Amino acid sequence: MTEQAPAAYVGSRRVLSGVQPTGALHLGNYLGALVKFTRLQNEMETFIFVADMHAITVWQDPKLLTSQVREIAAAYLASGLDPAKATIFPQSAVPEHAQLAWVFNCVARLGWLDRMTQFKDKAGKHKERESVGLYTYPVLQAADILVYKATHVPVGEDQRQHLELTRDIAAKFNHDFDVPGFFPLPEALTEGPGARIMSLRDGSAKMSKSDPSDNSRLNLMDDADAISQKIRKARTDPDPLPETLEELKDRPEALNLIGIYAALSERTAADVLAEFTGQGFGQSFKPMLADLAVARFGAISGEMRRLMSQPDEIDRILAAGAEKAREAAAPTLAEVKKIVGFWGS
Ligand code: ATP
Numbered sequence: 468m469t470e471q472a473p474a475a476y477v478g479s480r481r482v483l484s485g486v487q488p489t490g491a492l493h494l495g496n497y498l499g500a501l502v503k504f505t506r507l508q509n510e511m512e513t514f515i516f517v518a519d520m521h522a523i524t525v526w527q528d529p530k531l532l533t534s535q536v537r538e539i540a541a542a543y544l545a546s547g548l549d550p551a552k553a554t555i556f557p558q559s560a561v562p563e564h565a566q567l568a569w570v571f572n573c574v575a576r577l578g579w580l581d582r583m584t585q586f587k588d589k590a591g592k593h594k595e596r597e598s599v600g601l602y603t604y605p606v607l608q609a610a611d612i613l614v615y616k617a618t619h620v621p622v623g624e625d626q627r628q629h630l631e632l633t634r635d636i637a638a639k640f641n642h643d644f645d646v647p648g649f650f651p652l653p654e655a656l657t658e659g660p661g662a663r664i665m666s667l668r669d670g671s672a673k674m675s676k677s678d679p680s681d682n683s684r685l686n687l688m689d690d691a692d693a694i695s696q697k698i699r700k701a702r703t704d705p706d707p708l709p710e711t712l713e714e715l716k717d718r719p720e721a722l723n724l725i726g727i728y729a730a731l732s733e734r735t736a737a738d739v740l741a742e743f744t745g746q747g748f749g750q751s752f753k754p755m756l757a758d759l760a761v762a763r764f765g766a767i768s769g770e771m772r773r774l775m776s777q778p779d780e781i782d783r784i785l786a787a788g789a790e791k792a793r794e795a796a797a798p799t800l801a802e803v804k805k806i807v808g809f810w811g812s
Contacts, residue, residue, distance in 0.1 A: 473638070473641060473642065473647045473648065474647035474648035475648055476616070476618070476648045476649075476650070476651035476652065477648060478616050478618070478651060479512065479618075480511045480512070480618045480619060481511060481512045481513075481514065481615055481616060481617045481618055481619070482504075482507045482508075482510075482511045482512065482513040482514065482515075482617060482618075482619045482620070482621065483513075483514045483515075483516075483611060483612050483615050483617030483619075483620055483653075484500060484503075484504060484514075484515055484516075484620055484621050484622060485515060485516040485517060485518040485521075485558065485611065486500055486501075486517065486518060486539050486542075486543075487517075487518040487519075487521045487522045487539075487676070488517055488518070488519055488522050488527075488532065488535035488536045488538065488539045489522045489525070489527070489535070489676045489677055490535070490676035490677060491676060491681075491684075491686040491687070491688055492538075492539065492542045492676070492686065492687045492688075493664075493674050493675075493676060493684035493685060493686050493687065494661070494664055494674060494684065494685040494686075494687075494727065494760070495623060495661065495663075495664035495673065495674040495675070495684070496542075496623075496676070496687075497546065497661070497687060497767075498659070498660065498661020498662075498664060498730050499622065499623030499624070499625075499657075499659075499661050499662055499663070499664065500621060500622060500623060501542065501543065501546040501548075502546070502659070502661065503621035503656060503659065504543065504546075504548055504553065504621060505546060505547035505548055507619070507621055507656075508548060508549060508552040508553040509552065511618075511619060513552065513553040513554065514553070514554045514556075514615050514617065514792060514795070515543060515548060515553050515554070515555050516555070516556050516557065516558045516561075516611065516792070517536045517539045517540055517555075517556070517557045517558060517785075518558050518611070519532060519535075519536050519557050519558050519559045520558045520559050520564065520565065520607060521558070521604060521607065521608070522535070523600065524598055524600040524601040524604050525589070525598070525601060525677070534778075536557050536785070537775060537778055537781045537782070537785075538771070538775060540555060540557075540774075540781050540784065540785055541770075541771045541774040541775050541781060542687055542767070542771055543555055544770070544774055544781075544784070545766075545767045545768075545770035545771040545774060546687075546767055550784045550787070550788065554788045554791045554792050554795070555784055555785065555788040556785055556788035556789040556791070556792045557785055557789060558611065560785070560786075560789035560792075560793075561614075561789055561792045561793050561796055563614050563793065563796035563797060563799070563800045564607065564610050564611050564614055564796070565607070565610070566800055567610035567613065567614045567799070567800055567803060568603075568606055568607040568609075568610035570610075570640075570803055570807060571606045571609050571610050571613075571636050571640070572603060572606050574636050574639050574640050574643065575603075575606050575609070575632070575635075575636050575639075579632055579635060580602060580603065580605065580606070580632075582628075583605055583628060583629070583632070584628060585604075585605075585625065585628070585629065586601060586602055586604070586605075589601060604629075605628075605629040605632045605633070606632075606636070608629050608632075608633065609629075609632060609633040609636045609637070612633050612653050613633065613636070613637055613650050613651075613653070613799070614796045614799050614800065615792075615795055615796060615799070616650065616651055616799060617651070617653055618651045618653055618654065619653065619654050619656055620633075620653050620654065620655050620656060621656040622655055622656070622657060623657065623661075623662055623663060623664075623673075624657050624662040624663040625663065625673055626655065626657070627655050627657055630653065630654075630655035631655075633653055634652040634653065637650035637651065637652050637653070638652060644806045644807065646806055649802070649806070659730075660726065660729055660730035660733075660736075661726075661727075661730040664723070664726070664727060664730075665719065665720075665723040666678060666683040666684065666723075667682065667683050667684065667685070667697060667698070667700070667701040667702070667723075668680065668682070668683045668701075668702060669702045669719070669720050670702070670718075670719035670720035670721070670722065670723035670724075671719055671720075682697050682700055684697075685697055685698070685760055685764070687764055687767055687768055687771065688764075688768045688771060688772075689764065689768070690768075691757075691761045691765070694757050694760045694761050694764065695754070695757040695761075698753050698756050698757045698760070699749075699753055699757075701720070701724060701753070702720045703720055703721060703724065703747075703748040703749070703753075704718065704720075704721070705747055705749075706718075706747070707744075707745050707746060707747055708721070708725075708740060708743050708744050708745065708746055708747070708748070708752075709740075709744065710740070710741070710744050711737075711740070712725075712736055712737055712740060715740075721748070722736075724748065724752070724753075724756065725739050725740055727756065727760075728752070728755075728756050728759065731756075731759040731760060731763055732759055
């Protein structure tokens with residue numbers, strides 16, 4: 468007997484994504500996430516949140532958290548998100564995320580979470596010292612997405628495994644409670660030239676907000692001097708650039724810089740390499756890359772500064788977004804309570 472495929476989700480297409488307020492936004496966040504958000508808001512109903520509940524899975528100074536949330540919201544707006552098109556809100560203002568996450572904690576299996584490489588990377592050798600929240604982070608992420616029945620999730624490559632877990636949780640919920648097609652199996656939109664920007668240190672780890680070395684990343688708010696200096700210091704070897712990308716396979720730091728150049732100039736990596744073949748990085752490549760980054764970030768950081776000088780305006784946008792997000796999330800949670808059989812539902 469052939470097994471029947473579970474019923475497909477038939478709801479409308481929706482986008483959901485977010486960024487943690489854990490520090491200065493960098494080039495990886497911009498290319499891996501923000502650029503995609505602004506494109507998708509014109510294509511589908513879009514929900515973009517500031518992931519403050521995810522942020523506290525590692526220690527955040529309570530005196531700074533609210534301003535960090537506003538800074539991420541300012542970056543969203545400055546990079547082109549339009550509150551008339553996209554719903555922009557703080558995660559903690561919509562309690563349905565946490566409520567659904569609890570149900571999902573009871574659906575996800577320990578073995579699934581044990582395989583999550585981001586937890587292993589962040590916890591390092593001493594996982595017993597980490598918060599339980601850091602361990603169940605991907606379960607909350609599944610709730611963030613599925614409470615809106617989002618079908619498309621624009622993220623960097625580092626989030627692909629978490630998205631697979633979201634799909635597994637959705638499929639298991641639909642199966643265990645016999646509600647085929649209730650939750651969609653969301654698709655990770657990781658494609659694009661900035662899907663995995665690596666650290667400027669040596670190209671071996673991903674560029675990250677929580678990397679203690681500020682020189683490892685280009686921040687959206689860096690000024691022209693900081694950008695030039697960081698790119699000048701970015702590790703490269705003195706060998707001239709070869710003709711093919713294949714010949715760079717053992718030089719991750721070089722591939723990373725070529726990839727960044729390509730993403731910022733909207734060209735292919737092969738095309739960029741061809742322009743600089745035979746030259747060292749220090750000649751014209753690094754100064755030209757710095758010019759590209761300054762040109763791209765300058766306008767965004769100026770607008771971010773302007774917005775951050777008007778916190779009331781940001782708060783107004785976040786509050787309106789939270790109200791809209793709750794309207795979208797509440798019906799899903801009510802349905803879930805009924806499906807699970809909770810009292811009073
Ligand atoms: P943290 O270091 O605090 O974990 P982060 O820099 O990894 O932060 P997140 O807030 O976890 O950033 O991620 C926000 C979005 O940016 C996600 O979609 C993530 O995939 C994307 N992103 C993060 N780092 C990179 C990177 N180096 N290259 C491409 N995309 C990235």
